[in-house]
Amino acid sequence: MTGTAALGGAGLLAALAGRAPVYGQSLGAPAEPVTGVTIPLDLVAAERPTALPCFAGHTLPMWTLSDETWLPIVRMPFGAALEVSLENRLPREGEHASIHWHGIRLPNDQDGVPYLVQPPVLPGDRYAYRFTPPDTGTFFFHTHCNTAEHLGRGLHGVLIVEGDETEPYDADEVLLLRDWRIDAALGQFLAFTTNRGAGRAGTYGPVRSVNGIVGPTIDLPASGDCRLRLINVDPTRILTLGIEGADAAIVAVDGVAIAPIALFRWELGPAMRIDIVIRSPADGGTAQLVDYRIDPPLPLAALRGVGAPVRTGGFDPAPLRAGHVPEPDLSKALPWELRFDASGDADIAVVDDPALPYLGPLCLTLNDFWTINEAGWPSADHARLPAPLAELTRGATYAVTLRNPSRFHHPIHIHGHTLKVLASDKQTIVPHFADTVLLLPEETIQAAFVADNPGKWMIHCHVAEHQETGMMGYYTVG
Ligand code: C2O
Ligand code: CU
Numbered sequence: 001m002t003g004t005a006a007l008g009g010a011g012l013l014a015a016l017a018g019r020a021p022v023y024g025q026s027l028g029a030p031a032e033p034v035t036g037v038t039i040p041l042d043l044v045a046a047e048r049p050t051a052l053p054c055f056a057g058h059t060l061p062m063w064t065l066s067d068e069t070w071l072p073i074v075r076m077p078f079g080a081a082l083e084v085s086l087e088n089r090l091p092r093e094g095e096h097a098s099i100h101w102h103g104i105r106l107p108n109d110q111d112g113v114p115y116l117v118q119p120p121v122l123p124g125d126r127y128a129y130r131f132t133p134p135d136t137g138t139f140f141f142h143t144h145c146n147t148a149e150h151l152g153r154g155l156h157g158v159l160i161v162e163g164d165e166t167e168p169y170d171a172d173e174v175l176l177l178r179d180w181r182i183d184a185a186l187g188q189f190l191a192f193t194t195n196r197g198a199g200r201a202g203t204y205g206p207v208r209s210v211n212g213i214v215g216p217t218i219d220l221p222a223s224g225d226c227r228l229r230l231i232n233v234d235p236t237r238i239l240t241l242g243i244e245g246a247d248a249a250i251v252a253v254d255g256v257a258i259a260p261i262a263l264f265r266w267e268l269g270p271a272m273r274i275d276i277v278i279r280s281p282a283d284g285g286t287a288q289l290v291d292y293r294i295d296p297p298l299p300l301a302a303l304r305g306v307g308a309p310v311r312t313g314g315f316d317p318a319p320l321r322a323g324h325v326p327e328p329d330l331s332k333a334l335p336w337e338l339r340f341d342a343s344g345d346a347d348i349a350v351v352d353d354p355a356l357p358y359l360g361p362l363c364l365t366l367n368d369f370w371t372i373n374e375a376g377w378p379s380a381d382h383a384r385l386p387a388p389l390a391e392l393t394r395g396a397t398y399a400v401t402l403r404n405p406s407r408f409h410h411p412i413h414i415h416g417h418t419l420k421v422l423a424s425d426k427q428t429i430v431p432h433f434a435d436t437v438l439l440l441p442e443e444t445i446q447a448a449f450v451a452d453n454p455g456k457w458m459i460h461c462h463v464a465e466h467q468e469t470g471m472m473g474y475y476t477v478g
Contacts (some may be wrong), residue, residue, distance in 0.1 A: 003255050010452075018290045019422040023249055023260040028166035028321040031136050033079025038430035041074055041082060042066075045097045045139040045143065045155060052212040054180060058187025063090060063153035070212065073174055078136045078163035084129040088121045094269040096120030099129065100144040101159065102271060103255055103418070103435040105325070106131040108455025111415055112428060113144050116385075116456050116474060120145070136164035137255020138215045139274045140176075148464035150202075151235045152181050152192040156232060164257060166318045169277060170224030175301060176212075177268070178234040179205025189400070192235075198465035199369045201408050202236030210289070210301040220280040222305035225317050227251070230289075231273045235464035238269045238409055239291045239300075240437065246287035246303065247315040248278040256418060256433035257320035265292055269411030269438040271462040281305035325433050328448035336390055340403065340410045340439060341420075342463065343368050343376055343470060369469040370461065376470025388458065391474040392451040400447045405437035410466060411438045416457035416477070419447040436462055451477045 021201055033381035043065040044254050047187045050062040050070050076082060088097040098121055100112035110131040121127040135141070142156040158174055181190040184207060197203030210216050220226045232239055235340050241249075251259040252275035263276050280286050283306060288299040368376040392398060400419065404410055413436040426443040437445055460472035 017118060017245045023245060023262070023316050025316065026259050027257050027319050029164040030324055031078045031321045034077045034163075035079060036078035037077055039074070039076040039080050039082050040083045042091055043072070043084060043157070044080045044087045044097065044272060047091045050154075052209070053208040053263060054207055054212055054214045054327045055182065055187065056184050058184075060182060060187065060189060062151070063150065063155045065155060070395035071176060073160065074157065075160045075162055076133070078161050079128060079132065079418055081132045082159075086121060087131065088123050088125055090123050093123065094343055096122050096145060097143045097155075098127065098145070099141050100415075101129075101131070101139065102413070103139045104131070104133050104159070105135060105416060105453055106133065107419060108416065108453070108457065111455070112178060113415070113458055116458065121399070133161045135158075135255060136161045136321065137252055137257075137323070138231065138275055139255055140231055140271075140273070141234070146372060148235050148468060149192040151233060152205075157173065157235050157427075160256075162231070164252070166316070166321060167318045168225040169199045169318070171226035172229070172278070173220070173226070174229045174231065175210050175218070177210055177230060177232045177300065178237060178419050180207040181205040182207050184361070193274055193465050193468070195367065198367060200316055202463045204236055204467050207232070207257070207259070207296070208300070213390050217302040217304050218285070219306045221310050222280060222283040222307050223309035223311050224280045225277050226280045228276050228278060229273065230276060232268045232269065232270055234270050236270060238267060238411070239333045240293035241266050241268055241274070242290050242292055242424060243276070243278055244288045244290050246278045246281060248276050249315075249318050251275050251277050251317060253432045254418070254436060256323040256325055256432045258430065258432045261430055267437065267438050269409060269413060269462065269463070271413055271437065272434070272435045275320070278303065279311070279315045281307060283307055290376055296346070305362045305437045319342065325420075326450040326452060328397045328447055328450050330397070330399060330419055333397045333448055334393075336392070336398045336400045337373075338389070338402050338412075338459070339373050339414060340471060341371050341374075341404065341405050343371050354452070359478075367469045370471035372468045372471060375473070377472045386473065388476045390475045392477045393452070394454055394477050395452060397448060397450050400449065402437060402439055402445045402447060404443050405443065407441050409438060409440060409463075410471065411436050411462045413462045414457070414459045416453045416455060417449045417451065419449045422446045422448060447462060453477060
């Protein structure tokens with residue numbers, strides 16, 4: 001806990017005073033795609049007993065996607081196609097799998113949602129995906145069923161689409177932020193979900209980690225402009241991130257570039273990502289990545305400068321290239337209201353349309369704690385798909401009002417499209433694109449997007465237990 005002591009009151013005050021300056025440089029021209037490149041990727045979902053450093057000497061039955069590493073990090077050039085072979089070797093009968101490419105605006109049939117867009121892949125079976133990501137940036141992928149347990153055991157990977165830099169940074173590191181639901185004394189996983197957690201803020205893991213380590217020290221070239229890709233893959237926990245001891249700027253949110261703004265505090269809910277650039281400390285010095293959400297603030301990782309200084313002069317980080325997400329034109333927007341709430345007397349609408357696929361259990365629990373627009377995804381009769389939350393017109397622009405009347409946070413994820421987050425009735429928003437929008441308790445957020453991607457797309461809370469107890473639905477773009 002030496003790191004905690006280092007967070008003096010002076011540092012905190014300095015950070016509070018230094019509210020979000022905007023740096024001088026605006027976004028670069030959008031990246032140009034490469035052509036004719038295909039990246040193969042083999043994923044084998046299986047149980048692999050693993051002793052991550054944060055497991056304190058214990059080996060746990062993780063479920064992961066590769067024999068080579070517990071955390072596959074795929075880097076591909078912008079414009080390349082990803083050609084994926086998924087094999088399900090999970091050890092439990094009927095434990096089906098599929099891969100969702102979180103944040104990628106891909107064709108609907110590649111979206112990896114079982115029953116809605118593809119058949120579930122049963123143990124022993126294989127499935128292929130092929131798509132060309134239309135955006136650069138930091139993404140991740142995960143299975144899309146029984147999510148609290150699958151994420152809880154480690155079924156995820158990182159997908160980086162390169163080509164968004166206007167000039168090279170001096171380092172490029174992934175920092176995967178997450179907890180583990182383990183009993184550190186016994187060396188066992190704890191129950192991945194609890195009714196108490198599911199009906200409230202979610203069930204937290206007692207062991208917190210960055211890249212599988214508790215409080216790692218990450219070496220960076222000294223006095224360099226270093227890109228850190230911060231990814232929250234926790235099933236539950238919301239982080240309030242900041243940097244102590246170094247200048248830092250946010251350069252992308254959920255993979256999409258924003259003109260650099262100082263990182264003061266940024267709330268990163270489950271599935272959310274930010275790319276930051278920090279001016280790393282001089283040789284031997286350290287800065288801290290800190291979670292301010294808890295008291296006292298918790299240092300998550302030390303960032304240590306190593307070697308001869310790379311740069312001199314003030315911090316004015318190079319911006320990224322502008323993204324490819326279409327800018328919504330609000331003057332033409334149609335309204336779409338979404339309300340995320342606790343269930344109360346939710347009336348569950350079910351349609352009986354033989355043209356729709358058999359829904360199967362979708363791995364929901366028997367509890368309906370949460371709703372979207374007064375309806376939960378029906379857990380009582382899984383054989384039928386619920387009515388869509390909305391049937392949107394292809395090509396139209398929608399002004400989305402996301403309301404959270406509940407007392408809890410909800411990181412709301414939309415498949416198939418990326419929202420422009422515009423305004424809030426609770427906080428000042430720097431407009432930015434995002435595929436996952438954190439709704440604070442009793443907050444209403446205004447967002448907008450162009451519905452240009454046809455298909456059936458999920459929208460759900462990314463607190464896995466909220467999703468699995470009803471806060472999940474889908475919309476269509478026809
Ligand atoms: Cu990251 Cu529908 O999920
Ligand atoms: Cu939620």
